[in-house]
Amino acid sequence: MFLTDIAILLVCGACAGFLAGLLGIGGGMILVPFMIIVFNHQGFSQDIIVHMAIATGMTTILFTSLSAIRAHHRHGSIDWKLVAGFTPGIIVGSFLGGSELFEAFNTGWLSLFFAVFIVYTSIQMFINKKPKPERELPGKVGLFSYGAFxxxxSSLLGAGGAFVTVPFMIWCNVSPHVAMATSSGLGFPIALASTLGYVFGSFGRPDLPAGSFGFIYLPAVACIVATSIFTAPLGAKLARKLNVVQLKRVFGVMLMFLALFMFNEAHKALGA
Structure with a gap:
C-alpha cells in the first residue's frame, strides 16, 4: 500500500475505535467509505470493492470490540444476561448473511443498501424519544429472532449492530448507557460469525487482490487495528463523563455526509 493509504487507515482506525468505545458502534460505517477510497487507489476490481470494504471493516470489529468490552466490563456497564440472550440468534443471522446473502448483492445495490441504513442510523442518533414505561424486553424466542435479524x-453492512440493537434496547426501557455498553458485547459475536461467513462465501475467488483472505484485505485490517485497540478504551472512559445525546447528534450529522458518498458510489455502479 502507498504511505497515504496507510495514513488514512491509521487515522480511520483511531476514529473508529474511539467511537466504538464512546457510542457502542463497531466503526464499520465510518471505515467503509474511506476504505473504498483506499481500495480504488489500489486499483481493486469495481465488482468486489464494496464487498471488500464491508468485510474488512467488519473484521476489524473483532479486535475493536474486545478492547471496548474490556473497558465497559471493568465498570460493570454491560448486561451479560442480555448479551447471552441475543448471541445465539446473532451467530446464525451473521453467518448466513455473510456467506449466503452478501455475495448475492452486486456493488451498486450493496452501496445503495449501505447508504440507506446510514441515513436510518443518523436519524436514530437525532431521536431521543422516551419509551412507554411498561414496555419490557421479549423472552428467549424474541431475543433470538431479533438477534438473527x-x-x-449487520453482516450485509459491515456494522457492529449497535444501529439496530441500541434503539431496540432503549425502546424496551434499557438505560442508554447500559444499551451502548451492551452493544459492545454484541459486536464480537456479530463480527466473528460474519467474518467466517465472508471467508466461507468468497474463499478462492480468482479476482481477489494479493493479501486477501476471502473478501478480507489483511493489510488494511492490520493498519486499522493498530490504532483502534488503543482508542476504544478512551472512548469508553469518556462515555461516562459526557452528554451522550449531544454526541450522538454530532455523529448523526457526520453519518449524513458519509451517506451522500455512498449514494454517489451506488449511482456510479448502477449507472443511473
Whole structure:
C-alpha cells in the first residue's frame, strides 16, 4: 500500500475505535467509505470493492470490540444476561448473511443498501424519544429472532449492530448507557460469525487482490487495528463523563455526509 493509504487507515482506525468505545458502534460505517477510497487507489476490481470494504471493516470489529468490552466490563456497564440472550440468534443471522446473502448483492445495490441504513442510523442518533414505561424486553424466542435479524443486517453492512440493537434496547426501557455498553458485547459475536461467513462465501475467488483472505484485505485490517485497540478504551472512559445525546447528534450529522458518498458510489455502479 502507498504511505497515504496507510495514513488514512491509521487515522480511520483511531476514529473508529474511539467511537466504538464512546457510542457502542463497531466503526464499520465510518471505515467503509474511506476504505473504498483506499481500495480504488489500489486499483481493486469495481465488482468486489464494496464487498471488500464491508468485510474488512467488519473484521476489524473483532479486535475493536474486545478492547471496548474490556473497558465497559471493568465498570460493570454491560448486561451479560442480555448479551447471552441475543448471541445465539446473532451467530446464525451473521453467518448466513455473510456467506449466503452478501455475495448475492452486486456493488451498486450493496452501496445503495449501505447508504440507506446510514441515513436510518443518523436519524436514530437525532431521536431521543422516551419509551412507554411498561414496555419490557421479549423472552428467549424474541431475543433470538431479533438477534438473527440484527446479525444478518449487520453482516450485509459491515456494522457492529449497535444501529439496530441500541434503539431496540432503549425502546424496551434499557438505560442508554447500559444499551451502548451492551452493544459492545454484541459486536464480537456479530463480527466473528460474519467474518467466517465472508471467508466461507468468497474463499478462492480468482479476482481477489494479493493479501486477501476471502473478501478480507489483511493489510488494511492490520493498519486499522493498530490504532483502534488503543482508542476504544478512551472512548469508553469518556462515555461516562459526557452528554451522550449531544454526541450522538454530532455523529448523526457526520453519518449524513458519509451517506451522500455512498449514494454517489451506488449511482456510479448502477449507472443511473
Amino acid at each position: 440484527s446479525g444478518g443486517l
